[in-house]
Amino acid sequence: MLNPRFYEALGIDDIREKVQASERLTIEDGRRLFECPDLSSVAALAHYVRMQRHGMRVTWVRNRHVNYTNVCANDCRFCAFHRRVGEEGGFTLSLDEIVDKATSAGDITELHIVGGCHPELGLDFFETALRTLHEKLPNTSIKAFTPVEIEHFAKLESISTREVLERLSAAGQEMMPGGGAEIFDPDVRARICPEKVSGDEWLRISKEAHSMGIRTNCTMLFGHVESVEHRLDHLDKLRRLQDETNGFICFILLPFLIKNSALELPEGFAGVSAPDILRTLAISRLMLDNIPHIKSYWVMLGVKLALTALHYGADDFDGTVVEEKIGHMAGASSEQALTPEGIVAMACDCGFTPVERDALFRPKNTEPQGESPC
Structure with missing residues (x-):
């Protein structure tokens, strides 16, 4: 009450x-x-809002992340993942390696593909990858390429972002992840990611995808140089675009992790606190009244805090993941993967009802009629 x-x-x-x-x-x-x-x-x-919308359900998915390269033309100050061409620690997966990673994960419902903006990987490489993956995993939804990557492909090929989306969609892309949004404010972006696509362009590409029937996620990277006002402005811009398109399916809050970051920060800065993460997540649920789902992204939050976040407005726990490099290279201390049995047990232990979903958040109805997974 x-x-x-x-x-x-x-x-x-x-x-x-x-x-x-x-x-x-x-x-x-x-x-x-x-x-x-x-x-x-x-x-x-x-x-209260979470309960009105979703009750005690916690959704999760059998998914696999594939980070195809960390070589990137951008030089985001906060990013510990990126490397220049030829720099030590850089990697780029071949087509066979991408397919092997995707197909070795067992029975997955969702494949999540993102990477750096590699200056030498053309759009045809990714079209071939998508077609091959779609052929080998016909029952798996492919969620691939953020608006940042879409803009990069367009520049590389000297074509419009719409043509990029059309070609990728024809090859097998079904959804888009929401990375690269960071904080939309241009002054903040000038400090943390000056080479990256602008906030307005990120929103425009998302709107374009929505107009083509491509559902997307959206994110906010916080806990660095931004203010509370910047966070609220960011949430409001997402909310206003959702009013227009209804294309966002899920919001993911990403706390900034300081390890290996080149971002200039005040002396003694220790990163965002757990109470600030939980408060910001709760306020995100309250402000984003038109976005159906709020994800508690255990990869970045850590499993324990992610479970706590389910009481602060989040209704989705992401999924098995299998392997993730971006957050872990920035200092995430969470596991690389969770098992379906582990996710179900943790949700039950916290008093929630776990519901396996597909990429569009539709229940998979794997449990016998009327039988609780707990």
Whole structure:
């Protein structure tokens, strides 16, 4: 129960009323929630919304990540993953290696493919990869290439981003991941990723994909040089695009990890705290009233914090993953993979009902009718 007297004492009962009436929160409402001294009250609001939408269900997917290269033409200051051509530590998978990684993961529902903006890998390479993967894994949905990669392919081939999307879609791309959004504010981007596609262009390419029927995820990288105002502006821009297109299916919050980062930070900066992560996730659930799902991305949060986040508005736990390099090269200490049995057991232990899903968040209905996986 959301006790009105408790929220009155905190000075945010008007926000509670909006939440319970399913009214949209303003940026100023979001700012007040960031300033609220009682984190549990913010969590309760987000959990209320989560329960109204999804009940005690926690969705998860049998998925496999393939990071095809870390060679990148961009030089994002925060990124510990990227390498220049010929630099020590750089890698680029061959077509056979991409296919081997994808097909060795067993029975997967979703294949997640992302990588650096390699200056020498043309679009035909990825079209061939997608066709081969689609042929070998006909029952697996392919979620591939962020708006940043789409823009890179367009520049490399001197064609429009729409043509890139059309060619990739024809080859087997079904969805797009949401990476590269970072923080949309241009001043922040000038400090953390000056060579990367602008925030406006990221949004434009996402809108273009949505207009073609390609569903996408969206993200926010936070906990570096941005302010609370920048976070709220970012969420508002996602919300406004979703009003137009209804193409985002899931939002993923990505805490900045400081290990191996070249970003200039204040002396003694230790990274974003767990309470700030949970508060920002809860406020994201409250602000993004038109995006169906909020992911608790255990790869970046760590398993324990990701399970806690399920009580702060998140309803999805991602999946098995199998192998992930981007977050781990930045210092993520989580496991490289989880088993289906492990995910189900953890969700049950936390009082939730695990529901296996497909790439579009539709239940797979693997359990016998009426039987609980717990």
